Amino acid sequence: MADTAKNAQPSAADGQTRRDFLLQAASTVGVVGTGIALWPFVHSMNPAADTLALSTTDVDLSAIKPGQAITVVWRGSPVFVRSRTAEEIASAQAVNLSELRDPQADAIRVKNPQWLIVVGICTHLGCVPLGQKPTDPRGEWGGWFCPCHGSQYDTSGRIRKGPAPKNLAVPAYQFTSDTTVRIG
Amino acid sequence: MSGFKSNNTVVNWVEDRLPVFSMLRHSAIEYPTPKNLNYWWNFGSLAAVTLVIMIVTGLFLAMSYTPHSALAFDSVERIMRDVNYGWLLRYLHSNGASMFFILVYIHIFRGLYYGSYKAPRELLWFIGIAIYLAMMATGFLGYVLPWGQMSFWGATVITNLFSAFPLIGDSIVTLLWGGFSVDNPTLNRFFALHFLLPFVIVGLVALHVWALHSVKSNNPLGIDMNGPQDAIPFHPYYTIKDLFGIGVFLMVYMAFVFWAPNFFGEADNYIPANPMLTPPHIVPEWYYLPFYAILRAFTVDLWFIPAKLLGVVAMFGAILILFALPWLDSSKVRSATFRPLYRQFFWLFVLNAFVLGYCGAKPTTDLLVTVSQVATAYYFAHFLIVLPWLSRKEKTLALPASISAPVVKAIAIGAMLLIGATGFSGTAQANTATHELLKPEGGFSWTGVFGRYDRASLKRGWQVYHEVCANCHGLKLVAFRNLAAVGLTPEEIKAIAAEKEVQDGPNDEGAMFQRPARPSDRMLSPYANDKVAASIHGGAVPPDLSLITKARVNGPNYVYSLLLGYPDVLPEDAAIPEGKMYNTYFPGYAIGMPQQVFEDAVSYADGTKATKEQIAKDVVTFLNWAAEPELEARKSLGVKVMVFLALLTALLFALKRQIWKDVH
Known part of the structure; x- marks a missing residue:
């Protein structure tokens, strides 16, 4: 290719073209390569293989009585497991969805109406809401109350008042038996 | 540094306040x-x-x-x-x-x-x-x-x-x-x-x-x-x-x-620090x-x-x-x-x-x-x-x-x-033994510029480790889930993990309990701790094998030789203490581990003839994978x-x- 060009043009101009071409080619290759080389560094900050492998938690439900709740650790975060009373289930199901900031029927947030399982992290800025212990404030809707900025959740873990934008998240889970559940 | 003028007004604005551009031109260009x-x-x-x-x-x-x-x-x-x-x-x-x-x-x-x-x-x-x-x-x-x-x-x-x-x-x-x-x-x-x-x-x-x-x-x-x-x-x-x-x-x-x-x-x-034991040559x-x-x-x-x-x-x-x-x-x-x-x-x-x-x-x-x-x-x-x-x-x-x-x-x-x-x-x-190390026939598949692990050998090697070595040696840096790279299916891995019990807890009563291992658990030593292992094995602790091929000079060939290094007839001058075995390739010749690799010591699932050499080669392949799982990606x-x-x-x-x- 260079030879053909050489025959066609005077040599000074050819040198200039050749130099420009080489400069652009080398710069392009160098910049692309440097960009690709950054990826391993960035990716090293993503969760490692062992972290990803620890993504399930088994919970024994047999000791939790209606009205009680426990907090379990799943991927380093608290998960609220609440055994709801009949009244709590009824009030969660009776809500008119149009009143909700993040409209979701109770039925799609639970697999078994008795058990509400939600990630215990306020969707505002990540605090853990109060309401797991009987002595905790639970807010006007009897669910959870976040002490950081006053968000209030109902008995289905849905946002009802305060600055949080979303309902408490429902993690993936499945019942492995009548009294055990695997989260994740 | 004076006299610097650019066509770019932003450059000039910065230059008037902090002369970085003239400095750059002065020291990296001109x-x-x-x-x-x-x-x-x-x-x-x-x-x-x-x-x-x-x-x-x-x-x-x-x-x-x-x-x-x-x-x-x-x-x-x-x-x-x-x-x-x-x-x-x-x-x-x-x-x-x-x-x-x-x-x-x-x-x-x-x-x-x-x-x-x-x-x-x-x-x-x-x-x-x-x-x-x-x-x-x-x-x-x-x-x-x-x-x-x-x-x-x-x-x-x-x-x-x-x-x-x-x-x-x-x-x-x-x-x-x-x-x-x-x-x-x-x-x-x-x-x-x-x-x-x-x-x-x-x-x-x-x-x-x-x-x-x-x-x-x-x-x-x-x-x-x-x-x-x-x-x-x-x-x-x-x-x-x-x-x-x-x-x-x-x-x-x-x-x-x-x-x-x-x-x-x-x-x-690649041997963890041990304040009680200095290596022979540092x-x-x-x-x-x-x-x-x-x-x-x-x-x-x-x-x-x-x-x-x-x-x-x-x-x-x-x-x-x-x-x-x-x-x-x-x-x-x-x-x-x-x-x-x-x-x-x-x-x-x-x-x-x-x-x-x-x-x-x-x-x-x-x-x-x-x-x-x-x-x-x-x-x-x-x-x-x-x-x-x-x-x-x-x-x-x-x-x-x-x-x-x-x-x-x-x-x-x-x-x-x-x-x-x-x-x-x-x-x-460490100038281990004067004997030249044995090499497997055909060499190991993973050496060379493009070398990869021979999948069939890797899987057979896992079988040898699982049925023979694992009775005494842990592989604590390797999790069961990693066996997917050896060619096991998720169901097989779950079943293999569940054979082992691991400690977990505390439960709601505050007690530790045993549960079947999960794929995310690691293949720990069968012994609760080194003291137990030493008391069973006459004072010698069977080493963890996770890094064994990296932790020995010329590791793969060394382990291969060691496994095959039990002569039928001992040299006349062999002075081996009570409870120890003679091994041609072990430093000092007196090894705690009895010979493990025999003809047909395992019955290979894929029908390969289990000669001593085959078993040793397969298990070394598996152990080298355990030590260098990144080798192929690398x-x-x-x-x-x-x-x-x-x-x-x-x-x-x-x-x-x-x-x-x-x-x-």
Whole structure:
């Protein structure tokens, strides 16, 4: 290719073209390569293989009585497991969805109406809401109350008042038996 | 700096308030550089590039490393196995350290050859020595962090150097340790200092470059630039030449990272630190070996001065004497090109440094101690006798009138790299057995540039480990989930994991309990702890096998030989204690493990005939996978990186020729 060009043009101009071409080619290759080389560094900050492998938690439900709740650790975060009373289930199901900031029927947030399982992290800025212990404030809707900025959740873990934008998240889970559940 | 004007108003606005652009133009673009610099002048910029690579890789490694004596070793192995591209970061960092020293040694010897330390460059030289000292400290501190056997005993030996000083020595050592031996406080502070020092080096490098730009570069002729006809602007001439050099250097560097990542390391450092047991032969990292030889050369007290103190003083003195060099060598001629005698003594000095390095690498023998003593004497004689004498007596050749005139012959750049790389590597061989190791027929499938694990052999090897080895040996760095790479399905992995019980808890009553293992659990030793294992096995603990092929010199062949090394007829002079077995390849011949590999010891699921050799080869394949699960990803990424670097370097070379064609 260079030879053909050489025959066609005077040599000074050819040198200039050749130099420009080489400069652009080398710069392009160098910049692309440097960009690709950054990826391993960035990716090293993503969760490692062992972290990803620890993504399930088994919970024994047999000791939790209606009205009680426990907090379990799943991927380093608290998960609220609440055994709801009949009244709590009824009030969660009776809500008119149009009143909700993040409209979701109770039925799609639970697999078994008795058990509400939600990630215990306020969707505002990540605090853990109060309401797991009987002595905790639970807010006007009897669910959870976040002490950081006053968000209030109902008995289905849905946002009802305060600055949080979303309902408490429902993690993936499945019942492995009548009294055990695997989260994740 | 005045008179800078750009067409860009933003540039001008910044320039008026902080003259960065004129400074950049002054020192990185227009900076007048001798036009005759050869490739030996590339090594300064190469070292700077390596420093940046070391800081960046080190920063990201630090994000996954745990500086605690109980956790450090496993956290490094987690980086190797679980952190995304962690193996790449770690091998870039560990090999980068060796590359950094190779480059800096060449840079220093270049300075010695061409007299770059002479007036007016004395301060430039001093700052360079300070950088070198800071590098040595950083390298030592970093080598301690993986907390393997060499880390621990290297730290012990080097810190004990300070105990040689009379009166205050022991207090200094206790202060360095933060305790009564090298332990967790030591590791903590070494990590803190290892993080700090590279930034000190960056500061020193800035001073080094500043000093360089004040006095201008030396050159192969060692004469000053007479005027503009001798100089060319740094950019584009030396920027492109440096970039081309970087391309070549990266190819050498990456060849080690991807295909021989443990070439500069020691097998013993894949054994976790054990304060109760010193390895049979310990050595520092290769870049300290000449000084280590000087330290060991002093074996006799001199009057009231103990040999120990003499060795330490000589070792530090060997570096500090470089500060006096500008005055010890008072010859007015800088470059060895015009000093025929100095040139010969220079190469003798280089050779002597290699001899010292060799002596430092080997276990002490009477002969080597004598050689070390002679070489140490010559090292100091070079500075204290030869150079002052040469300065007065040598008849130097006539210097050329100007740089523009003569032609300087360049020496092949790779030669020294090669010597440096091969000279001191793989040094700490415990000299295990005199018998040559056995090799499997056809060799192991994973060696070579494109080598991969033979899947069928890997799966058979897992079967051997599972049915035979696992009865006594753990594989604690490998999780059941990792067996997917061996070719097991998720269901098989779940079933295999569930065969084992692991402790979990506490449960709601606060008690610990046993539960079946899950795929995320690791393959722990069958024994609750080492004491139990030792009591069952007559005092010998069956080692964990996760890293066994990396933790022994020539590991795969060693383990293969060991498994087959039980002779039917014992040698007549074999004196084996009660409860031990004779093994041809085990250091000392007396091994706790009875022969395990027999014809048909396993019944292979795939129908392969289970000969002894087949079983040994398969299980070594599996164990090497356990030790280097990243091997296939490493080699395949390496091929891509090399193809890319070859293309880039070729382009840079062509561009360099274009840019330089009018100068030559």
